[in-house]
Amino acid sequence: MAGQKAAPLLKDELDIVIPTIRNLDFLEMWRPFFESYHLIIVQDGDPSKTIKVPEGFDYELYNRNDINRILGPKASCISFKDSACRCFGYMVSKKKYIYTIDDDCFVAKNPSGEDINALEQHIKNLLSPSTPHFFNTLYDPYRDGADFVRGYPFSLREGVPTAVSHGLWLNIPDYDAPTQLVKPRERNTRYVDAVLTIPKGTIFPMCGMNLAFNRDLIGPAMYFGLMGDGQPIGRYDDMWAGWCTKVICDHLNLGVKTGLPYIWHSKASNPFVNLKKEYKGIYWQEEIIPFFQSVTLPKECTTVQQCYIELAKLVKAKLSSVDPYFTKLADAMVTWIEAWDELNPSGDKLPNGAAK
Amino acid sequence: MAGQKAAPLLKDELDIVIPTIRNLDFLEMWRPFFESYHLIIVQDGDPSKTIKVPEGFDYELYNRNDINRILGPKASCISFKDSACRCFGYMVSKKKYIYTIDDDCFVAKNPSGEDINALEQHIKNLLSPSTPHFFNTLYDPYRDGADFVRGYPFSLREGVPTAVSHGLWLNIPDYDAPTQLVKPRERNTRYVDAVLTIPKGTIFPMCGMNLAFNRDLIGPAMYFGLMGDGQPIGRYDDMWAGWCTKVICDHLNLGVKTGLPYIWHSKASNPFVNLKKEYKGIYWQEEIIPFFQSVTLPKECTTVQQCYIELAKLVKAKLSSVDPYFTKLADAMVTWIEAWDELNPSGDKLPNGAAK
Numbered sequence: 105m106a107g108q109k110a111a112p113l114l115k116d117e118l119d120i121v122i123p124t125i126r127n128l129d130f131l132e133m134w135r136p137f138f139e140s141y142h143l144i145i146v147q148d149g150d151p152s153k154t155i156k157v158p159e160g161f162d163y164e165l166y167n168r169n170d171i172n173r174i175l176g177p178k179a180s181c182i183s184f185k186d187s188a189c190r191c192f193g194y195m196v197s198k199k200k201y202i203y204t205i206d207d208d209c210f211v212a213k214n215p216s217g218e219d220i221n222a223l224e225q226h227i228k229n230l231l232s233p234s235t236p237h238f239f240n241t242l243y244d245p246y247r248d249g250a251d252f253v254r255g256y257p258f259s260l261r262e263g264v265p266t267a268v269s270h271g272l273w274l275n276i277p278d279y280d281a282p283t284q285l286v287k288p289r290e291r292n293t294r295y296v297d298a299v300l301t302i303p304k305g306t307i308f309p310m311c312g313m314n315l316a317f318n319r320d321l322i323g324p325a326m327y328f329g330l331m332g333d334g335q336p337i338g339r340y341d342d343m344w345a346g347w348c349t350k351v352i353c354d355h356l357n358l359g360v361k362t363g364l365p366y367i368w369h370s371k372a373s374n375p376f377v378n379l380k381k382e383y384k385g386i387y388w389q390e391e392i393i394p395f396f397q398s399v400t401l402p403k404e405c406t407t408v409q410q411c412y413i414e415l416a417k418l419v420k421a422k423l424s425s426v427d428p429y430f431t432k433l434a435d436a437m438v439t440w441i442e443a444w445d446e447l448n449p450s451g452d453k454l455p456n457g458a459a460k
Numbered sequence: 461m462a463g464q465k466a467a468p469l470l471k472d473e474l475d476i477v478i479p480t481i482r483n484l485d486f487l488e489m490w491r492p493f494f495e496s497y498h499l500i501i502v503q504d505g506d507p508s509k510t511i512k513v514p515e516g517f518d519y520e521l522y523n524r525n526d527i528n529r530i531l532g533p534k535a536s537c538i539s540f541k542d543s544a545c546r547c548f549g550y551m552v553s554k555k556k557y558i559y560t561i562d563d564d565c566f567v568a569k570n571p572s573g574e575d576i577n578a579l580e581q582h583i584k585n586l587l588s589p590s591t592p593h594f595f596n597t598l599y600d601p602y603r604d605g606a607d608f609v610r611g612y613p614f615s616l617r618e619g620v621p622t623a624v625s626h627g628l629w630l631n632i633p634d635y636d637a638p639t640q641l642v643k644p645r646e647r648n649t650r651y652v653d654a655v656l657t658i659p660k661g662t663i664f665p666m667c668g669m670n671l672a673f674n675r676d677l678i679g680p681a682m683y684f685g686l687m688g689d690g691q692p693i694g695r696y697d698d699m700w701a702g703w704c705t706k707v708i709c710d711h712l713n714l715g716v717k718t719g720l721p722y723i724w725h726s727k728a729s730n731p732f733v734n735l736k737k738e739y740k741g742i743y744w745q746e747e748i749i750p751f752f753q754s755v756t757l758p759k760e761c762t763t764v765q766q767c768y769i770e771l772a773k774l775v776k777a778k779l780s781s782v783d784p785y786f787t788k789l790a791d792a793m794v795t796w797i798e799a800w801d802e803l804n805p806s807g808d809k810l811p812n813g814a815a816k
Binding site: 238247252256280290302306307362390 | 599
């Protein structure tokens with residue numbers, strides 16, 4: 105393929121969304137890469153506390169009071185005291201692309217010892233097509249020095265638009281509480297120099313730590329659910345978004361890539377606290393995942409919103425028997441779409457993302 | 461997971477199958493890794509020529525006359541003057557595992573400059589489970605330093621038995637003739653330090669250059685079709701085996717891994733010759749691949765042989781309209797199974813691979 109030249113940096117087309125409860129000192133390390141982008145900071149804790157942002161960054165910050173003021177009763181769909189609230193940032197952004205990162209993630213180094221510009225790699229991933237319809241054994245065929253291997257159908261080599269770029273983590277891997285407890289010393293030191301498309305029909309565990317997406321293509325599916333304060337589970341916000349997103353990407357013929365770029369995940373969260381948040385999810389997911397693996401959306405659903413509303417109906421019909429929580433979640437999914445459409449009136453955009 | 465310790469070498473349980481038309485000087489480089497294994501050499505050219513095998517290797521060699529003598533009229537299912545004849549070696553082997561390699565493949569080096577013991581990595585891949593039912597973003601969870609990520613269903617962490625280990629190639633990538641013609645200077649220099657399971661339901665382009673499999677689990681599906689002398693196509697032998705194998709692995713709940721190990725592929729084959737061999741395959745595959753993507757085998761098929769015979773029927777029914785060649789191929793698939801069962805009477809083995 106033509107290969108990926110120096111990536112455009114999309115400075116006017118991408119917002120960085122950061123959920124936080126603390127001072128954003130971690131931004132110092134990202135300064136060379138983030139300073140020219142606009143940041144949307146969503147405070148996930150007590151709104152009376154002040155978040156300190158290092159000098160020189162261009163940002164807007166929303167706390168719970170802001171969210172309540174902007175969304176009114178619809179604010180109920182946004183989680184409180186949980187990083188799941190980050191999805192509010194996706195909703196208020198007006199940009200085409202979103203990059204979201206946790207505030208305990210630092211700049212990683214590649215095997216040559218150079219700092220990895222994670223954002224640049226995400227942009228490369230998002231701007232080159234995906235190949236969900238057939239597997240390429242040399243990974244992303246659009247990277248420099250790679251291509252489609254023998255036996256790859258020529259009719260599929262144009263690929264499909266990429267909606268999601270899922271990046272990975274060196275140092276502390278993204279493990280569940282039981283694995284954290286069993287392997288407290290495990291560190292991820294393996295740098296796998298690959299990007300690959302997750303095949304159509306395959307669901308995956310999407311982590312929100314280091315994630316980019318095309319908001320115009322898939323934004324309304326990136327709802328991080330009801331977690332945290334007053335909810336029976338936590339740490340399933342990104343998983344929920346990932347399951348919904350992948351099913352909708354498959355339906356709308358959009359691609360999801362995973363692999364590069366890596367960030368350096370500095371610190372494992374407390375496994376005991378995590379276990380308390382996760383334990384219901386750990387057995388619920390045994391039913392939720394088969395649900396998402398078998399779900400099919402009707403042909404009539406041609407927009408992300410339509411797909412998402414349909415998915416909400418199916419969640420209510422099929423998962424409410426798992427726990428009443430899913431009835432509440434299904435309602436929140438509908439509220440989320442209503443709030444999204446309120447903040448993003450469809451008149452603003454043509455289907456191809458161009459302004460009217 | 462427990463991780464992979466020093467791999468057993470399976471010296472009495474694995475045969476190396478090599479198709480060739482020339483002297484096997486390439487074995488000199490492999491001596492430290494191959495010398496204690498038994499080799500099955502299948503001569504794919506003129507049987508009157510003599511293949512010279514370097515001193516010290518333990519081998520048996522079959523030419524066309526041997527194949528005709530051993531299989532009688534059923535020899536018609538084995539390709540002549542084409543490396544597809546290698547599958548005869550799978551049939552005459554009595555071992556549990558097969559590794560097959562092309563004679564233009566040499567020992568590659570890892571990024572630390574050490575020689576890669578490809579066979580050892582294949583054995584690791586085959587002896588650890590696969591995870592076809594859900595995608596793990598940190599690749600093979602059974603490798604040292606890796607595990608299942610957060611959100612991976614616990615019920616699926618036992619994995620399924622691995623039937624196939626598909627290795628890759630540094631230097632000359634496995635490209636089709638059009639890509640070879642367009643990118644004559646492309647070399648694969650990217651060492652991707654990953655092994656991954658190809659998800660259930662996803663077909664892939666399987667290359668026979670550097671391939672290992674569990675003969676007890678999947679052997680009878682590894683038929684390399686009718687290629688070469690008197691046939692309308694070539695260079696689709698491994699692809700055919702890969703499509704059939706993957707569909708049957710999915711049906712029987714077996715895993716297929718791809719990635720490590722790399723070999724060093726020394727020399728691109730002639731793209732003009734390749735184009736002549738491939739051109740029908742290039743348009744046929746546009747119909748063949750959707751056929752394999754949608755094929756389902758009946759529940760009643762519980763052995764590889766039953767699956768394969770069923771697949772032969774479906775090939776005849778659905779692909780004969782593409783070209784009369786597929787009628788002939790479907791018949792050869794049945795002959796192949798008859799020949800396999802003749803050389804491998806079912807009384808020899810219990811289903812778990814133990815001798816009676």
